[in-house]
Amino acid sequence: MAENKKQVEQITDMDADFTQWYTDVCKKAELIDYSSIKGMFIYRPYGYAIWENIQRILDAEFKKTGHENVYLPMLIPESLLQKEKDHVEGFAPECAWVTMGGMDKLEERFAIRPTSETLFCEHYKNIIHSHRDLPKLYNQWTSVLRWEKTSRPFLRHREFLWQEGHTMHATAEEAIAETERMFNIYADFYENVLAIPVVKGRKTDKEKFSGAEATYTVECMMHDGKALQGGTSHYFGDGFAKAFDITFTGKDNQLHNPFQTSWGVSTRMIAGIIMVHGDNNGLVLPPKVAPIQVVVIPVAQHKEGVIEANRAVMEKLQAAGFRVKLDDSDNSPGWKFAEYEMKGVPLRLELGPKDMEKNQCVLVRRDNGEKLFVSLDGIEETVAKLLEDIHAGLFAKAKKNLDEHCFPAFSVEEAKAIQAEKGGFIKTMWCGELDCELKMKEEAGMSSRCIPLEQEHLGDVCPICGKPAKHMIYWGVAY
């Protein structure tokens, strides 16, 4: 038998080499493929289907809160991009430029959008005239392009898919409320849909979006203790409005500049799913975004009636609204088990002749491997309950990982030592100065992740410079 051991491609052990494990999962779970241009990835059907589920659920949340989808051009004239000083400084270095139209050199070069604030501003200038035109709550699902130096599947693409919301409001209060509303939608989405716990907070001036007054972020903890910025929501004040000369006449018959927000999440979310929930058998998908929630695998499918019985269960579950796949290919059951584990399907349903006699089937949970023999009567309820349990189980496990990787520190040396030994988020007090942030990066290799909304009092002084502290802040090594 030992000689029959199949030479199966294995993924790298996640504890031995996490980054290699990650790349292996992306490829072996058939989420992504490389193209001939660095950093330009192909989203394969299974990977794209995860994104479609994310889109569907988030889009519904956006619509519920009054947002409308639009589509703006892909090209931005250089002169337009340059209207807001901080913004152009932040993005121009990583823009790709279109310089030719057909065979002719263009009078002015066009940037392929790295983000669309400037385009939205140009448009808003044309359509906002009165307070009655506000608020404008627009969102766009699209791709953007940033000429990154290094790239990795889902984590850093030169072209990536995202949504970018851009809103305009009559007052600062309304705009700030919008920034917070969308930030909370992201946080809830991470926790309730992706089963990923987040730390909610504000970015430092150094880390905030180019041109923003404030950037709110949800920060996630990967299985290896590194941080991943999960989504950002920005408050712009009226800075862009002034730069782009966007004005409206208020109820007071005076001209005002509107207040602006933008907010976005990208396919980087998928990287988070992989690195938070995955294990050494491959991907583990949270049920709410899994393209296949239940895979039905017939056992001894050549025998009379087996395929039919399996198809009946599949149809029953589909009718109840689950995403189900029946795999009646002629691969062996063992092959199928391994295949769908690699692809992270939350539940496997096995049904063979022995089960048929007892009117039962076997259900196996992807998250913990638990095997259950359950009746085919009421299988819909059983599956619904299990998918909920899986979501809860994934969240609990991820929360434990987050909680166990947050450490207070009271000096740069201590922060550095903890990061080197345990990884994770290091929390310290902070004076608010850029110099201290740079020093933490220089000496401990960590960037600030966020100033969490939930503050703790760890002391009165900044442990980096000794001056009075203003906030508690999280530090970490980020993807």
Place this chain on the structure above:
RNA sequence: CCGGGUGUAGCGAAGGUGGUAUCGCGCCUGGUUUGGGACCAGGAGACCGCGCGUUCGAGUCGCGCCACUCGGACCA
């Protein structure tokens, strides 16, 4: 962008000192199998990452480029 590593069939690899490519898995066909990556038999599949050069002759030697990968710097 800087430093290390790697590019040979879909995947993983072998191919001292130059002579037109080998193996395992996978794939296709037929048969036997089927509760953890099945077995037998037959078969198909390679511009050796791309370009230029040296040579009678380059997977092999030289130069350039591209891509992947691991660190670092930069960034969703």
